[in-house]
Amino acid sequence: xxxxxxxxxxxxxxxxxxxxxxxxxxxxxxxxxxxxxxxxxxxxxxxxxxxxxxxxxxxxxxxxxxxxxxxxxxxxxxxxxxxxxxxxxxxxxxxxxxxxxxxxxxxxxxxxxxxxxxxxxxxxxxxxxxxxxxxxxxxxxxxxxxxxxxxxxxxxxxxxxxxxxxxxxxxxxxxxxxxxxxxxxxxxxxxxxxxxxxxxxxxxxxxxxxxxxxxxxxxxxxxxxxxxxxxxxxxxxxxxxxxxxxxxxxxxxxxxxxxxxxxxxxxxxxxxxxxxxxxxxxxxxxxx
Amino acid sequence: xxxxxxxxxxxxxxxxxxxxxxxxxxxxxxxxxxxxxxxxxxxxxxxxxxxxxxxxxxxxxxxxxxxxxxxxxxxxxxxxxxxxxxxxxxxxxxxxxxxxxxxxxxxxxxxxxxxxxxxxxxxxxxxxxxxxxxxxxxxxxxxxxxxxxxxxxxxxxxxxxxxxxxxxxxxxxxxxxxxxxxxxxxxxxxxxxxxxxxxxxxxxxxxxxxxxxxxxxxxxxxxxxxxxxxxxxxxxxxxxxxxxxxxxxxxxxxxxxxxxxxxxxxxxxxxxxxxxxxxxxxxxxxxxxxxxxxxxxxxxxxxxxxxxxxxxxxxxxx
Numbered sequence: 001x002x003x004x005x006x007x008x009x010x011x012x013x014x015x016x017x018x019x020x021x022x023x024x025x026x027x028x029x030x031x032x033x034x035x036x037x038x039x040x041x042x043x044x045x046x047x048x049x050x051x052x053x054x055x056x057x058x059x060x061x062x063x064x065x066x067x068x069x070x071x072x073x074x075x076x077x078x079x080x081x082x083x084x085x086x087x088x089x090x091x092x093x094x095x096x097x098x099x100x101x102x103x104x105x106x107x108x109x110x111x112x113x114x115x116x117x118x119x120x121x122x123x124x125x126x127x128x129x130x131x132x133x134x135x136x137x138x139x140x141x142x143x144x145x146x147x148x149x150x151x152x153x154x155x156x157x158x159x160x161x162x163x164x165x166x167x168x169x170x171x172x173x174x175x176x177x178x179x180x181x182x183x184x185x186x187x188x189x190x191x192x193x194x195x196x197x198x199x200x201x202x203x204x205x206x207x208x209x210x211x212x213x214x215x216x217x218x219x220x221x222x223x224x225x226x227x228x229x230x231x232x233x234x235x236x237x238x239x240x241x242x243x244x245x246x247x248x249x250x251x252x253x254x255x256x257x258x259x260x261x262x263x264x265x266x267x268x269x270x271x272x273x274x275x276x277x278x279x280x281x282x283x284x285x286x287x288x
Numbered sequence: 289x290x291x292x293x294x295x296x297x298x299x300x301x302x303x304x305x306x307x308x309x310x311x312x313x314x315x316x317x318x319x320x321x322x323x324x325x326x327x328x329x330x331x332x333x334x335x336x337x338x339x340x341x342x343x344x345x346x347x348x349x350x351x352x353x354x355x356x357x358x359x360x361x362x363x364x365x366x367x368x369x370x371x372x373x374x375x376x377x378x379x380x381x382x383x384x385x386x387x388x389x390x391x392x393x394x395x396x397x398x399x400x401x402x403x404x405x406x407x408x409x410x411x412x413x414x415x416x417x418x419x420x421x422x423x424x425x426x427x428x429x430x431x432x433x434x435x436x437x438x439x440x441x442x443x444x445x446x447x448x449x450x451x452x453x454x455x456x457x458x459x460x461x462x463x464x465x466x467x468x469x470x471x472x473x474x475x476x477x478x479x480x481x482x483x484x485x486x487x488x489x490x491x492x493x494x495x496x497x498x499x500x501x502x503x504x505x506x507x508x509x510x511x512x513x514x515x516x517x518x519x520x521x522x523x524x525x526x527x528x529x530x531x532x533x534x535x536x537x538x539x540x541x542x543x544x545x546x547x548x549x550x551x552x553x554x555x556x557x558x559x560x561x562x563x564x565x566x567x568x569x570x571x572x573x574x575x576x577x578x579x580x581x582x583x584x585x586x587x588x589x590x591x592x593x594x595x596x597x598x599x600x601x602x603x604x605x606x
Contacts, residue, residue: 120378121377131373132373135374138342138343138345138374142342143347146352173342175334
C-alpha cells in the first residue's frame with residue numbers, strides 16, 4: 001500500500017487543493033442529483049445527498065481508476081451497494097469523464113440505460129448493478145478475495161446504507177471478509193440514521209454499531225461523512241490495520257445540502273418538483 | 289453423478305487455473321480429493337449460500353470460472369435473487385451446482401426435495417439449465433459448462449440411467465439426444481429419471497409399443513427442433529421429470545408445440561402433481577408413490593395409446 005501511504009504524507013498545500021476539488025465535485029453531484037430526480041420523476045434524492053461527499057472523495061482523490069480505460073484489470077473497484085442512490089454514481093462517473101454529462105438528462109427516461117437503481121449494462125464505469133439491498137458486500141468480498149489470490153494490489157470499496165445492514169447477507173460477507181483477512185476491502189457505511197419508513201434506531205437498532213463490526217473482526221474508523229479533510233486523510237491511509245478489512249462508519253445527514261430535505265424521512269421517496277425543486281437548486285448553487 | 293462431476297472438474301482444474309470450486313459446507317468426503325489437489329482453486333465459504341453466490345460473482349467478474357456446490361434447494365432457492373441479480377444479470381461465469389435433484393434425498397423430507405428448481409432456474413434470463421441423465425452426460429456437461437459463457441445451473445441426481453452414449457457420440461449442451469428409436473410415441477425425460485423412461489420403453493415393447501426416448505439434458509436453451517420432430521415423426525409425447533409438472537420439461541414441451549402450431553396426438557406430463565412431497569422414502573419409493581417410476585410411466589403410456597388409437601386397443605384386446 002505504498003501509494004496510499006505516500007498520499008497520506010502529501011504536502012498540506014496539495015491536500016487543501018485536493019479537498020477543494022472534491023468539495024466542488026460533491027456540489028456538482030448534489031446538483032445533478034436534484035436535477036436528475038426531478039427530470040426522471042424518481043427519488044431517493046435524500047440518499048444521494050447524504051453520500052455525495054464520500055463519493056466525491058473516492059472518485060476525486062482516492063480510487064485508482066482511469067475513465068479512458070474503465071476495464072483496466074488492476075483498477076480499484078467501487079460497488080454502490082445502496083443501489084437506490086444510483087443517480088449519485090452516474091453523476092460521479094459523468095463528472096469523472098466515463099461518459100458525457102448530457103447522458104444524465106436521460107436518467108429514468110423511457111428507453112434510457114440509466115435506471116434509478118444503478119445498472120452496469122451500457123454504462124461505462126459501473127462495476128456492479130444493485131438495487132436489492134445486501135448484495136454489494138458479498139460481491140465486493142469476492143473481488144477482494146480474487147485480488148488476494150492474484151496477488152494484485154487493487155482494492156475494493158463498497159458503499160452501503162445503514163438500512164441494508166438489516167440484511168443477513170451483509171453480515172455473511174462481514175464474517176467472511178474478516179476470516180479471510182481481506183484488508184483490501186473497505187466497507188463504507190453511509191450512516192444517515194434514516195431508512196425507508198423511519199429512523200434506523202426505531203426500526204431495527206444498529207447500535208452499538210461500531211462495536212458490532214469490531215466484534216466481527218473489522219478495523220473501524222468513525223468519521224464525519226461530510227468532512228472532506230477527514231474522509232481524504234482516512235481513506236488515504238488504508239488499510240487501517242494490516243490483515244483486517246476496514247469499515248468506515250461515515251456519520252452523515254440524509255438530504256445534506258438542502259435545508260428542507262435534511263434529516264427528513266419524506267425525502268427518501270419524494271421527487272423534487274415545482275417550487276421545491278427551484279428552492280433546492282438555489283440552495284445548492286448559492287452555497288458556492 | 290456427483291462423483292463423476294468432481295472427477296471431471298478435477299481433471300479440468302489441473303490444466304485450467306480459471307476453475308474454482310466453492311462449497312457452502314457440504315460435500316463431506318466428496319470434495320476432499322479436489323480440495324487437497326487444488327487448494328488455490330477451492331474454498332469452503334461456510335453455511336452462507338447468498339454470500340457464496342456474491343463471492344462467486346466477484347471472482348467470476350475478474351476472470352474465474354466458479355462452480356458453487358451445495359445440495360437440494362440450498363444451491364438455488366436460498367440464494368435465488370443473488371443468482372438472478374448478481375450472477376445472471378452480469379453474465380458472470382458462475383456455475384451453480386445442486387447435488388440431489390428431485391427425490392435424491394427422499395428420506396430427508398421436503399426441505400431436501402428439489403422439485404421446483406428446473407422451472408425456477410429456467411425462468412431466469414441469460415441462464416443455461418442442464419440436468420444430465422447418465423454418467424457420461426454428467427462428465428460431458430461439466431466439461432462444456434466451463435466453456436459456456438455466463439451463468440449456468442447443473443442439476444445432479446443420485447440416480448442415473450445406464451450408459452446411453454454411442455461410440456463416438458458428441459454431446460452438445462442445448463441438443464437433446466435420441467437414446468432410443470421408436471415411432472409410436474416419444475418419451476422425453478430430463479435428469480436421472482431417464483433410466484425409468486428407458487425401462488418403461490423396454491417393457492412397452494412387449495405390448496407392441498415402440499417408444500422413441502429423448503434425453504433432454506438441457507432445459508435451457510431448449511431443443512425446440514427435437515420436440516417438433518418427435519411430434520411429427522411419432523404418435524405423441526410423454527414427458528418425464530422428477531420435478532413438479534408446473535413449469536418444467538412438460539410445460540416447456542407444451543409451450544413449444546403450441547407456439548410452433550404442432551399438435552401431438554397424445555400428450556401427458558409425468559411428474560409431481562401432489563404439491564409438496566410430504567411422504568418420505570427412497571428415491572425409488574417416492575417415484576413409485578408419485579407415479580413416475582418405470583411401471584407408472586409404462587402404464588400411463590399404454591393407457592394413453594389405447595384410449596386414442598384403435599390400432600393399439602385392438603392389439604391389446606387380443
